[in-house]
Amino acid sequence: MPGSVTRRTTAGRPRGTPLLLTAVLGLMATAVSPAAAAEADDVIVLPGARSAEGIALGEGSTFYASDLFRGDVFRGDLEARTAELFIDAPEGAMAAGMAVHHGHGLLFVAGGFTGVVSVYDTRSGATVATVRLTPPSPPDAVPLTTVINEVAVTPDGAWITDSRRAELFFLPIGHDGELGEPRALPLTGPAAKTTDEFNLNGIVATRDGGTLIVAHSAHGALYTVDPETGASAAVEGVSVPTVGGLVLHGRDLWAVQNADRVTQVRLSRDLASGSVVEVITDEDFQTPATATRYDGLLAVVNAKFDTGIPPTADRYEVVLVDD
Template sequence: MRNSPAPIPSRRPRLGKTAAGLLGIAALIASAGPVSAHPRHHDGPDNPPDSIELPDASSAEGITAGRGSSFYAGDLFEGDIYRGSLRSGTAKEIIDAPDGRKAVGMDFSKRHDLLAVAGGDTGQAYFYDTDTGETVAKYQLAKAGTSFINDVTLTRRGAWFTNSLQGELYFVPIDRHDGDLGKARTLDLKGPASETPGDFNLNGIAVADDGRTLVVAHSAKASLFTVNTRSGESRLIRSLDLPHVDGIVVEGRNVWAVQNMINQVSRIRVSDDLRRGEVREVITDKLFQIPTTAALIGDDLAVVNAKFDTGLPPTADTYEVIIVDAFGED
């Protein structure tokens, strides 16, 4: 690993929008194929709603599970953070982000009430206190304009971030006892996951059950890879073809891979050694409109609509989280 700068003290930056990440999204939209829809809805008054609106959001992209039936979701281009509940069927803004921030992928630490957020083409990462809404720290992980910090996962030791334009990951240590954040480090990847043949490459990221192995989605390769957090060595999870793969969720041997431009989520069963995978179910819904990331909440999957098909930045009137069954017939 290489050392990166220490966290930047909180302040209100004013950063111009850079084009690299947006061009990558535009390329994905242009290459999207036909979309099929097989709606799957909840029945009965005791089940979660079909969708939960993010009030006054200008865009959307990331989501993560919170406590109980709650989730956190972000306004991609404004950087604001929402907290919602499957039980109440509502969401509200809890963090009004400083100007110039973005909110792409995110993950939540229940132990420390800490939300880690990837900052997209700013090259930054943010950590928020979800109780107070305050910024705990901001990191400049990579250079703005030549990077796209896309997603993040929390392990027992800290936060791992992907960069869609570079074959490297970034690690921010988090003290298990008091939640203090350490100095960021860069892990240069080796093997197939390190390659950057497309406009968007490394994308979603999650930690496997062993707590040491990462699973990363690679959009350009339509594949999933494992990454050794010590060596940076990567290995293909074989037998999978996942066009437009974006965010991922890992729970045991199940992996949910969101495939944005074809409006579906593939539920994958992986082998114990994470060397092979098999798609067991393709989840679609008539309410999906370019879903990007998902959160597993009980037996439900909360999937956020990015609506990139309306333009960049997107111009939809509303943005929402769609609730679908996470498990079907195995």
């Protein structure tokens, strides 16, 4: 991999570089607890969570984080370093990647093995819609038949990955905030080459929605996708093994690698290539899955898949590192 591992400062204090014994394919719920302050300024505990996976930035410093295997959603404040249960999902729900459509106050939550995407009101937590994208994956299916994994919003809708399919799903949003009928976009090119492992994972969109960038976990690669045709092309010069969630700001892209790190990539103007700017590690990372960015910080979710799938850790948290 180009670039070098760099010692970083996490939320203003020196940190070490971790060494995980296992690199897990993380592509990846609770008793109601009061708002809980983090034990340290760089860690926000999700009180009562039994797993974790997705994160999305709301208004200001508000964030939302998901309990993967229970489907619950936490809401917190990155400045206050607090979090509390926001949505108590019904039994059988799952909550993987997430994204907020700020214009209409909608929170999109990928439903993992359930084959659905859930849409919530960011203010009240009320369910706006539960949209079926694929049939659910049977409990004993090996490999899984569907993993609705990550979400990216554009001005006119939400794009969703399925880690078992060579296609993206699009859920349109009207000018009044009404949801349209979902449609599938079959992919061509290198992003369409799937394996029996997890494939398409993280997804982000340029500001105008004219280009999508997807992470392919099995390939350890990034691809651009034309949202009109489904044609894909490799982002040359970048290798990101065990890549999961993505964060995009201008031409800077952060790729969360489930092993133990977040890699910052500077993309070319045409998005056809990239170079590694920095590799961010932290002693608090434990199979990080996804991230969001706020005011010079990355908020990174620890999935802790190194403890098993489903994971068995005592607590789950968001780790804050300088971007």
